[in-house]
Amino acid sequence: MERRVLPQARRGTARATSWRKLALGASIALGLVAAAPLSAQAAAPSACAALQEKYPDWKGKTLVNAINPHTPGYETIDPKDPSKYIGFDIDLGEAIGECLGFKLTYKPVTFAALLTTLAAGQADIVISDIYATKERAKAADFITYSKVFDGVLVAKGNPKGINGINISMCGAAAAENTGYVEVPLIQALIPECKKAGKPEPTIQLYDNNANCIQAILAGRADTYINDVNTVDSAVKAYPDKLEKAIAVTIPYSVGIAVPKDKPKFRDAVLAALIEVQKAGTHMELLKKHGLDVNNFKEPDILTAD
Amino acid sequence: MSLFLHYLSMPYLLEGIELTLEVTALGLGGGLILGLILAGMQLSRFWLLAAIARAYTVIFRGTPLILQMVFAYDALPHIGIKLPAVLAAGLALACNEAPFIAEMLRAGVLGVDRGQLTAGQALGMTPSVLMRRVIAPQAIRTMIPAFGNEAVSALKNSSLASVVAVQELTLRSTQLASSTFDFFSIFFASGLLYLVLTATISVIQLFVEWLLDLDRTTRRERKLADYLPWRRVDLATKLELADATVADPDPAELADTPPLALTREERARRATTIARNNIAVEAKDLTKSYGPQKVLDGLDLTVRVGEVVALLGPSGSGKSTLLRCINHLENWDAGTLRVGGRRLGFDENGKRLSPRAIANERASVGVGMVFQQFNLFAHLSAKENVAGPLRWVHGMTRIDADRRATELLDRVGLSHRADALPRHLSGGQQQRVAIARALAPNPSVLLLDEPTSALDPELVNEVLEVIRRLAIDDGLTMIISTHQIRFADEVADRVAFLSGGAIIEEGPAHEVLTNPRNPLTARFLSVMEADKTPEAVR
Numbered sequence: 001m002e003r004r005v006l007p008q009a010r011r012g013t014a015r016a017t018s019w020r021k022l023a024l025g026a027s028i029a030l031g032l033v034a035a036a037p038l039s040a041q042a043a044a045p046s047a048c049a050a051l052q053e054k055y056p057d058w059k060g061k062t063l064v065n066a067i068n069p070h071t072p073g074y075e076t077i078d079p080k081d082p083s084k085y086i087g088f089d090i091d092l093g094e095a096i097g098e099c100l101g102f103k104l105t106y107k108p109v110t111f112a113a114l115l116t117t118l119a120a121g122q123a124d125i126v127i128s129d130i131y132a133t134k135e136r137a138k139a140a141d142f143i144t145y146s147k148v149f150d151g152v153l154v155a156k157g158n159p160k161g162i163n164g165i166n167i168s169m170c171g172a173a174a175a176e177n178t179g180y181v182e183v184p185l186i187q188a189l190i191p192e193c194k195k196a197g198k199p200e201p202t203i204q205l206y207d208n209n210a211n212c213i214q215a216i217l218a219g220r221a222d223t224y225i226n227d228v229n230t231v232d233s234a235v236k237a238y239p240d241k242l243e244k245a246i247a248v249t250i251p252y253s254v255g256i257a258v259p260k261d262k263p264k265f266r267d268a269v270l271a272a273l274i275e276v277q278k279a280g281t282h283m284e285l286l287k288k289h290g291l292d293v294n295n296f297k298e299p300d301i302l303t304a305d
Numbered sequence: 306m307s308l309f310l311h312y313l314s315m316p317y318l319l320e321g322i323e324l325t326l327e328v329t330a331l332g333l334g335g336g337l338i339l340g341l342i343l344a345g346m347q348l349s350r351f352w353l354l355a356a357i358a359r360a361y362t363v364i365f366r367g368t369p370l371i372l373q374m375v376f377a378y379d380a381l382p383h384i385g386i387k388l389p390a391v392l393a394a395g396l397a398l399a400c401n402e403a404p405f406i407a408e409m410l411r412a413g414v415l416g417v418d419r420g421q422l423t424a425g426q427a428l429g430m431t432p433s434v435l436m437r438r439v440i441a442p443q444a445i446r447t448m449i450p451a452f453g454n455e456a457v458s459a460l461k462n463s464s465l466a467s468v469v470a471v472q473e474l475t476l477r478s479t480q481l482a483s484s485t486f487d488f489f490s491i492f493f494a495s496g497l498l499y500l501v502l503t504a505t506i507s508v509i510q511l512f513v514e515w516l517l518d519l520d521r522t523t524r525r526e527r528k529l530a531d532y533l534p535w536r537r538v539d540l541a542t543k544l545e546l547a548d549a550t551v552a553d554p555d556p557a558e559l560a561d562t563p564p565l566a567l568t569r570e571e572r573a574r575r576a577t578t579i580a581r582n583n584i585a586v587e588a589k590d591l592t593k594s595y596g597p598q599k600v601l602d603g604l605d606l607t608v609r610v611g612e613v614v615a616l617l618g619p620s621g622s623g624k625s626t627l628l629r630c631i632n633h634l635e636n637w638d639a640g641t642l643r644v645g646g647r648r649l650g651f652d653e654n655g656k657r658l659s660p661r662a663i664a665n666e667r668a669s670v671g672v673g674m675v676f677q678q679f680n681l682f683a684h685l686s687a688k689e690n691v692a693g694p695l696r697w698v699h700g701m702t703r704i705d706a707d708r709r710a711t712e713l714l715d716r717v718g719l720s721h722r723a724d725a726l727p728r729h730l731s732g733g734q735q736q737r738v739a740i741a742r743a744l745a746p747n748p749s750v751l752l753l754d755e756p757t758s759a760l761d762p763e764l765v766n767e768v769l770e771v772i773r774r775l776a777i778d779d780g781l782t783m784i785i786s787t788h789q790i791r792f793a794d795e796v797a798d799r800v801a802f803l804s805g806g807a808i809i810e811e812g813p814a815h816e817v818l819t820n821p822r823n824p825l826t827a828r829f830l831s832v833m834e835a836d837k838t839p840e841a842v843r
Contacts, residue, residue, distance in 0.1 A: 066470075069480050069483065069484070070479070070480065070483035070484075071483070072484060076480065076483055076484030077317075077480045077481060077484050078484070079484050079485045082315070082317035082477070082480070082481060082484075083317065107470045108470050108472070108476060108480060109468070109469070109470045110468055113375070113379075113468065113469075116375075116379050117378075117379065117470070120378070120379035120380070120382045120383065121382045121387060122378060122379065122382060122387070122390075122470075207479070208479060208483055209483055210482045210483045210486070210488055214488055234486075237486040238486075
């Protein structure tokens, strides 16, 4: 049944506090911002209308978006109203849906189950800060939309002196989420550490960001490498106990996953994303959620072949 | 602390409880239905059903629930079954609970005393009546604590539904923790919510235990508070309880008739009358083996209406087996058995009967049976033991059955103990109730299998006295296997001495007992006489 296609995966996060501020001051001023996708979209209604004519299959439908809502800034529940999900990915998905004429409901699953849920037909689309890799493309087609920067989260003072995904991690314990792309990167250090005559790094696999962060707070793990925004928000939540050792680049892009057997849907989402970017909505949403605008990326398709 | 209270009262988490309960209810309800089916299959006569059930148990008890959840949710859609998340989780939980519940059910059913089942069969209960009236009420009582366990475990296991996107309490807690970083406050709050739910199940379990407590319905009520963990229902309380039901002296009792041994002339008169009567029971060339061992070896026996026959002989000589064959509780290998002229075990076309048809045959032929171990239905009062089978097997109304039960309990001197449970009766009293129960449907023949062997010596007489009256006052046809030589001499018209599955000597009781011809009989009698000498006929 399940194709075990996601030995690794990952995703990032945003700043917990940034949207808190937003939520406050913004709830007033942000009648606008919240409506941003709408107004931005309104900028190109003719283009979206044309798309809806070209891809009529999803107009008026309600699709299911599988998410792993543990990544502040990208997707979490709204602590003010936990029946809702908020974050950059949520807004982006709704902007795309608006353009193609469909609505979204959300299905929260573990990170490792995102693509299996899609493959089982229990979801129609995955917009959940998942990195598009060749390996994962065996399970789903991706429309990439964002560059990736990782941060290295360590305990305050960086007692192990970790400075990246390199031999400074030898002998360290890294907390990671099951299925994240960082896992094989760290595993790749094992022979290097051996060659240098140092102990191997170990990996502890958890289910979500909160558990990885708790592992460092409890002294079980020395580091947690994840999207830089996630790392920043963790440091903000525990400024006395955590710090970001360094930011590193990772050679992947974040992608929207769609079923492999629906190329038409893939093309429709790609076209809609292009329109959303043209209207400036993508950039606005990055700012709204306190994310680095350098994440912005022109869309591409990534498939297995 | 305030954060903890904030999350404890947060509607978002409280609403998660609803889904937690939904998944739990689906899991338990579905598990109970599936478990019933599985237990039925495992207990069935057909080996294939049992094997399938066993295989199911191995698979679903042997794989983690979390895999089963993912399977129900992500794999079933590939074969076209796309269940909503709550149903998929409920299905997985039900499939997982079923083997555990099935084993509980099986243990409960097998735990019911076999003797009671035999007694129920002997009374003509069909397998389904037996299950409904005797097995289930007792099994359910013993299974409640295990069910409580299972319910608590299902509730906790429902948290695994979080892996298939069911927004239950655990999933809501983890999502909330990820968005707020208030890790511990949230998990303490959701832990407490789980605790409240499981504690509620415990309270329900104790309440049901109290509700079904048999002692509650008898005179001395046990209070619900007795079930609190720090309460000890100690020995003193129990004695008091037993006192309340047992202590009253048997009033009136059976003492008002003089001992009823017959004179020689009376015996002769009886013998001539009986010789003219119809045949009540006729065994011809009855043969039965357990493996290589022959228990009945071409046995012939004829009993006439109104006749009392005592079966004597050493243990293992075939007395009990013969009685059990006459009531068709056991099958025989060869030979024929007729009761009231009807051939047992076969329909008019000579076809073998099913268990259900045999039960109906027993009820219509009218053979009552009294067992060495009494075999009263432990969950029913003395009166219900008598009245129940009349309603369930013979279709009597409650009023008629109760009237008949009262009348019979009066006859065995136990009308004042009608509401007592068997375990609050002495052995002698239990056996008298058992006799009343066997007499209730007006059997044409009463079989008594060593009716006093399990009794303390001082209790033997009260039972023998009841049997003696049945023989002499009521002229009931009886076959009694016994070691009470003196009793046999007083009550039986005829004794038959069994050895090795055949009758080696039979004849008028007094004659055989005082002047045996077969050396085996003589030796057996002399051993028994070391204890008791048959009294000379007055």
